[in-house]
Amino acid sequence: MNKIIICIFILFSLTGLIAQSVDKVSYFKSKKIEAEQGDASSQLFTGFCYEYGEGVDQDYKEAVKWYRLAAEQGDSTAQYRLGDCYYSGQGIIQDYEKALKWYTLVAEQGDAFAQWTLGFCYEHGAGVNRNYQEAFKWYRLTAEHGDVSAQFKLGDCYSKGRGVIQDYQEAFKWYLLASSKASGHLFDEISKDRDIVRKELTQAQINQATREAKEIQKMIDDGRE
DSSP states (O other), X not given: OHHHHHHHHHHHHHTTTTSTTSOHHHHHHXXXXXXXXXXXXXXXXXXHHHHHTXXXXXXXXHHHHHHHHHHTTTOHHHHHHHHHHHHHTSSSOOOHHHHHHHHHHHHTTTOHHHHHHHHHHHHHTSSSOOOHHHHHHHHHHHHTTTOHHHHHHHHHHHHHTSSSOOOHXXXXXXXXXXXXXXXXXXXXXXXXXXXXHHTTSOHHHHHHHHHHHHHHHXXXXXXXX
């Protein structure tokens, strides 16, 4: 995942290890010693290194081992990574139910990425019975954090009446929010659906939805400051 790769890059950057002249292997060994002493952040780091082969040979089973140790100490990133390992079957026997358990634990701590993942699981019935109402619930939480993909999903929920009463005005509002930040192919997809539901609305409804979208975006922006 790009999010995890970025985390590794930052960790190495902070310690000056991106420079070619620095010995990543020695640094990995020093962090592993800290991990073996029970430090959760070092356990997470060690898991990253094993998963991506940074400073050590790639070993998915070892990655799972260290993620689990950090996860059991309450590290939310490790908990999410452990969920991913169960979901993909990377380094461990694939188990959607256990993946969902770890995703839920992180989502309940307010992590927007985990909330989106839960929405996806409930929408598609991955590791749990398909439940559009639960999918809507988790997508909404993520959308309110400003996630474009979740805003697009929420627009779809309102447009199709999945997990919520069909409401074209609400669908338009969330499509509008998503399209204002999207780009490329995703922008084209969102814009297409936005324009379809626009045809179902009066000008007064369009104006109201536009005002509400601006208010939500302001709250999102204010929350990031």
